[in-house]
Amino acid sequence: MKKLLLASAVATGLGLSGQAAADRIALVISTLNNPFFVTLQEGAEAKAEALGHELIVLDSGNDAARELSNVEDALSRDIDALLLNPTDADAAASGVRSANARNVPVITLDRSASAGRVASHIASDNVAGGRLAGEFVAERLGGEGRVVQLEGVPGASATRDRGEGFVAALDDAEGLELAASQPANFNRSEGLNVMENLLQAHAELDAVFAQNDEMALGAQRALQANGREDLVLVGFDGTDAGIQAVEDGQLDATVAQQPGRIGELGVATADALLAGESVAASIPVPLKLIVRD
Known part of the structure; x- marks a missing residue:
């Protein structure tokens, strides 16, 4: 099984919190075939280098079985902490x-795990983000219209939470109808194909919310190919490409x-x-709505 192994190690120096350098941290990430998670990885690598830790990055390719294999692989390397961005x-x-059984602390990033002992979960509030998207759609449509949603990977907490917030905002508007909600697995080509199918199935649509x-x-x-650029279209994540698309x-x-x-x-x-300090069980990262000036 091919894995992406990226390591950044600093052999000398002290971490900013004072413990010995070169603790080994693993980052098991859902996929690196997505700019959002590439940026997440880069942020982790930069911080690991600054603090003097070795970081091992393992790409799960959006495959839950591969993710478990990656975790077991990381644990076999005697890691000191596990950063997990779950696929499901x-x-x-x-x-x-498995990490709990070896007394390796687990920190989940962006997406949560439904069971097991997690020391801290670091993420934006995806429910609130979904609601932001829904409220924007409601405002643009004057509270009335037919909307479709492109969902992410089924089973991922981000998929569930963004959908929950979005649907709640539509319900509040009362005049908005969710005509369809289908998964496209956070993937651009699948987003194109699913949208094509939705346009065929629903002649009257006013807005689209894509969960990334x-x-x-x-x-x-x-x-664009179907001459329906009049529809309100909202994304999620604020990637460089997404923000540029808003500007364009x-x-x-x-x-x-x-x-x-x-x-x-x-x-x-x-x-x-690793320095023996207490950490918050949940660490929020702020969201904001990017709209064209």
Whole structure:
């Protein structure tokens, strides 16, 4: 099984919190075939280098079985802490429990695990972000219209939470109808294909919410090809490509996270734990709605 192994090691010096250098931290990440998670990885790598830790990065390729294999691989390397960005909240529980059995502290990033002992969860409030997107759509449509949603990976906590917040905002508007909600797995090409199908199935649509910018950019291509660029289109994540698309008028808005900050905080929190410090069970990372001026 091919794995992406990226290591940054500093052999001398002290971490900022004072413990000996070169504690080994593993980052098991859902996929690196997504700019959001690449930025998260880069933030973690930069912080690990600054604090003098060795960081091992393992790419799960959006495969829960591979994720568990990656966790077991990392644990066999005698890591001191595990940063886990789960592919699936329920499936991730096995990996968390394996780390618990070895007394390796676990910190979840962006997505949560449904069971097992997690020292800290670092993420934006995805429910609040979904609500932001829904409220924006409601405002743009004057509280009336037919909307479709492109969901992320089924089972991922981000998929569930963003959908929950978005649907709650639509319900509050009363005049908005969720005509369809289908998964496109946070993938741009799948976003294009699913959007094509939705346009075929629903002649009257007014807005699209894609649970990440990659799906939104795929949907935008489908809307453009079908002459439906009049639809309100909202993404999520605030990736560089997503923000540029807002500036270019291809997306109406994106709910911006700070993936680099999530990665940085993950390593900083592991650093604190390894120094014997207490950490918050939940560490929020602020969101903001990016719209074209």
